[in-house]
Amino acid sequence: MSREYVTKEVEAIYKDANFAEPLNMAMATAWIMGNFKGLNLKVLDLRNHSSIADFFVIGSAGNLTQASAMAEEISLQMRNLGVEAISREGLKQSTDWILLDYGDVIVHVFHEAARTVYDLDQLYKNALSVEIPESYYFSTPESARKSSNDDGRNYF
Numbered sequence: 001m002s003r004e005y006v007t008k009e010v011e012a013i014y015k016d017a018n019f020a021e022p023l024n025m026a027m028a029t030a031w032i033m034g035n036f037k038g039l040n041l042k043v044l045d046l047r048n049h050s051s052i053a054d055f056f057v058i059g060s061a062g063n064l065t066q067a068s069a070m071a072e073e074i075s076l077q078m079r080n081l082g083v084e085a086i087s088r089e090g091l092k093q094s095t096d097w098i099l100l101d102y103g104d105v106i107v108h109v110f111h112e113a114a115r116t117v118y119d120l121d122q123l124y125k126n127a128l129s130v131e132i133p134e135s136y137y138f139s140t141p142e143s144a145r146k147s148s149n150d151d152g153r154n155y156f
Contacts, residue, residue: 026130027136032077036069036138041136042129043058048127074109088100097114
């Protein structure tokens with residue numbers, strides 16, 4: 001997956017008229033996490049439940065390297081859109097929870113095993129869950145997909 005592809009998709013989501021600000025940012029970060037093979041993604045609408053933020057984006061990674069890659073890409077893509085994080089916690093250390101605070105949107109990237117320990121899902125169980133489209137999960141750019149005459153036997 002090329003950086004150009006990621007940037008194009010994130011910009012399209014960010015500018016999508018179906019998502020008012022700051023939901024557009026939350027959905028763009030969810031797309032990044034999904035395309036970096038994030039697990040158990042959630043976008044929680046906290047507007048009626050907390051003054052901390054309007055939306056939480058929560059996802060898990062299978063290992064610390066994957067978690068760092070997701071968080072770094074989110075930071076880069078948001079910066080490209082002119083949005084700078086207020087705070088970035090846990091990114092430069094080997095930690096099981098990375099937090100990116102964009103004010104109205106807070107992104108939580110957990111190492112999969114640690115997510116149940118902190119249990120934000122239970123803490124904010126009364127918040128509305130925003131549906132994440134299936135297409136936001138790992139996808140291959142159309143140019144890199146198998147051609148129609150490929151019989152699938154070339155596994156590598």
